[in-house]
Amino acid sequence: MAELLTSAQMRAAEQAAMASGAVTGLDLMERAGQGVVNAALGAWPELAHSSYKAVVLCGPGNNGGDGFVIARLLKQRGWDVEVFLYGTPEKLPPDARTNYERWQALGDVAGFVDLCVGQIESCDLVIDALFGTGLTRPIPAVMAAVAQGLAHPNGAARRVAVDLPTGLCSDSGRILGDDPSAVFPSDLTVSFHSLKQGHVLGQGAEICGQVAVADIGLNAVGETLRAGMQDGPAVTLYDEPHRSALAKQGFGHKYNHGHALILTGPSGKTGAARLAARAALRVGTGLVTLGTPHEAVTEVAAQITALMLIEIDTPDLLTRVLSDPRLNALCFGPGFGVARAGAFLPAVLASRRATVLDADALTALAQSDSGFANLHENCVLTPHAGEFKRLFPDLAARLAEPPLTGPAYSKVDATRSAAQRAGCTVLFKGPDTVIASPDGQCSVSAAVYERAAPWLATAGAGDVLAGLIAGLMARGFPPHQAAEIAAWLHVEAARSFGPGLIAEDLPETLPKVLRGLSL
Numbered sequence: 197m198a199e200l201l202t203s204a205q206m207r208a209a210e211q212a213a214m215a216s217g218a219v220t221g222l223d224l225m226e227r228a229g230q231g232v233v234n235a236a237l238g239a240w241p242e243l244a245h246s247s248y249k250a251v252v253l254c255g256p257g258n259n260g261g262d263g264f265v266i267a268r269l270l271k272q273r274g275w276d277v278e279v280f281l282y283g284t285p286e287k288l289p290p291d292a293r294t295n296y297e298r299w300q301a302l303g304d305v306a307g308f309v310d311l312c313v314g315q316i317e318s319c320d321l322v323i324d325a326l327f328g329t330g331l332t333r334p335i336p337a338v339m340a341a342v343a344q345g346l347a348h349p350n351g352a353a354r355r356v357a358v359d360l361p362t363g364l365c366s367d368s369g370r371i372l373g374d375d376p377s378a379v380f381p382s383d384l385t386v387s388f389h390s391l392k393q394g395h396v397l398g399q400g401a402e403i404c405g406q407v408a409v410a411d412i413g414l415n416a417v418g419e420t421l422r423a424g425m426q427d428g429p430a431v432t433l434y435d436e437p438h439r440s441a442l443a444k445q446g447f448g449h450k451y452n453h454g455h456a457l458i459l460t461g462p463s464g465k466t467g468a469a470r471l472a473a474r475a476a477l478r479v480g481t482g483l484v485t486l487g488t489p490h491e492a493v494t495e496v497a498a499q500i501t502a503l504m505l506i507e508i509d510t511p512d513l514l515t516r517v518l519s520d521p522r523l524n525a526l527c528f529g530p531g532f533g534v535a536r537a538g539a540f541l542p543a544v545l546a547s548r549r550a551t552v553l554d555a556d557a558l559t560a561l562a563q564s565d566s567g568f569a570n571l572h573e574n575c576v577l578t579p580h581a582g583e584f585k586r587l588f589p590d591l592a593a594r595l596a597e598p599p600l601t602g603p604a605y606s607k608v609d610a611t612r613s614a615a616q617r618a619g620c621t622v623l624f625k626g627p628d629t630v631i632a633s634p635d636g637q638c639s640v641s642a643a644v645y646e647r648a649a650p651w652l653a654t655a656g657a658g659d660v661l662a663g664l665i666a667g668l669m670a671r672g673f674p675p676h677q678a679a680e681i682a683a684w685l686h687v688e689a690a691r692s693f694g695p696g697l698i699a700e701d702l703p704e705t706l707p708k709v710l711r712g713l714s715l
């Protein structure tokens with residue numbers, strides 16, 4: 197699983213690598229520049245066959261230093277290269293200054309104020325080496341004007357961002373300041389060593405275009421990255437579940453694979469829970485039972501076959517049903533009704549079962565006086581942005597404030613705080629789903645770049661996700677892992693089905709996704 201770094205973690209890793217004596221800052225900068233050139237020629241192979249024209253925009257820090265390396269390497273390939281510097285050469289940090297001087301032997305450096313957008317549009321490649329992980333505040337107005345010109349270029353210029361598109365915060369994927377156009381949109385963003393959080397969170401994917409990661413040799417320096425983790429373990433970018441985790445053994449009873457109880461709403465509202473139940477069954481839970489109020493039994497019975505049904509009209513009845521320890525996971529909330537959910541919440545939490553709280557259960561939790569105190573480590577909360585705001589209004593407000601300084605408050609920060617406060621796993625939905633647990637584990641399940649799943653934004657998809665998590669917990673997965681695997685399968689099913697997807701298709705596509713894992 198890949199790690200998503202913060203700017204502080206990346207800086208610490210680089211510092212540790214340099215302090216070990218294994219590598220110098222100049223070595224890293226040279227590899228970074230070379231990595232960008234290689235990635236650009238890889239993305240547009242036609243650029244490798246002749247010499248073209250590039251404009252390189254350099255900033256006042258080491259990101260600008262990378263830009264001078266890139267300018268030199270392209271010039272050595274015979275390219276026509278124009279370089280613009282924002283800032284003064286005397287103030288460049290030492291390695292950037294050295295590369296500025298090396299470039300000077302090959303060509304001129306113009307001031308950023310002398311740049312006009314037309315110059316950029318007439319070139320083949322424009323390199324944004326203005327700011328990277330060191331961005332601390334909104335970009336200056338003179339840069340924002342150029343960024344706006346580049347947002348919809350008239351020419352054929354391919355836009356490449358060095359490390360990060362200038363204006364985008366490395367930790368949060370948010371544009372610093374209150375002007376949404378104050379960022380350099382790119383077609384290709386080349387990160388170093390590892391992706392940063394900002395490449396997948398927030399607006400990162402929208403602004404970065406495609407991403408590539410250039411190896412600058414930090415892995416070879418052993419423990420340097422670990423040394424960079426001074427502000428907690430790195431966030432992981434969840435890729436795919438291990439086959440051995442999801443496979444079933446060739447023998448075993450259905451009770452070996454758990455028994456999930458999915459609570460339904462009243463008649464006319466049972467579809468959400470039925471979707472969740474079907475997902476739980478498809479993900480391999482041994483038995484799945486729908487707990488249904490008396491008046492909705494006929495409706496539910498008419499629509500299920502492999503699923504089982506039990507009448508549960510009151511919280512007391514639920515408590516009695518849960519006296520059977522074989523019922524080892526609960527899904528509570530989809531289509532349940534907020535007032536009913538409030539009435540059932542104490543019994544659900546008192547059962548101490550592995551429980552997914554979704555939809556109406558989250559709204560009821562937000563309205564309850566004692567609900568938070570009774571949450572336990574086997575709960576998973578699955579809020580979308582609106583539900584997150586109801587549950588954690590202060591964290592949501594902080595996330596909604598325009599970020600004026602960098603690194604800015606991120607969805608990772610908010611979800612981590614929410615998990616600490618709730619004392620359980622929180623899965624904060626979105627194309628950049630963040631999953632955090634009180635023990636510090638945190639992962640991002642990103643449906644962006646090659647994993648984009650736009651058809652997943654459809655009614656009932658969230659119910660399916662809740663059912664997948666409950667089913668996996670019934671199978672014995674701990675809450676954090678169940679949430680990670682469920683989020684991954686959910687996106688894979690949507691991608692596998694493709695256009696025309698509706699929520700019913702998700703459970704039915706799971707067998708294909710599971711076969712793809714060679715189970």
Ligand SMILES: NC(=O)C1=CN([C@@H]2O[C@H](COP(=O)(O)OP(=O)(O)OC[C@H]3O[C@@H](n4cnc5c(N)ncnc54)[C@H](OP(=O)(O)O)[C@@H]3O)[C@@H](O)[C@H]2O)[C@@H](O)CC1
Binds near residue numbers: 259261326330360
């Ligand atoms: N370290 C290494 O060994 C390696 C680093 N590498 C590269 O270095 C990059 C990080 O370099 P960096 O730390 O120098 O930060 P960078 O993004 O260039 O900007 C800092 C400068 O910008 C300024 N500034 C910030 N915001 C501003 C604003 N809105 N408006 C105006 N000014 C603003 C800020 O000023 P200050 O905030 O101090 O006033 C400071 O002067 C990284 O992304 C990667 O590309 C690679 O070569 C691999 C090896």
Ligand SMILES: [K+]
Binds near residue numbers: 361
């Ligand atoms: K940049």
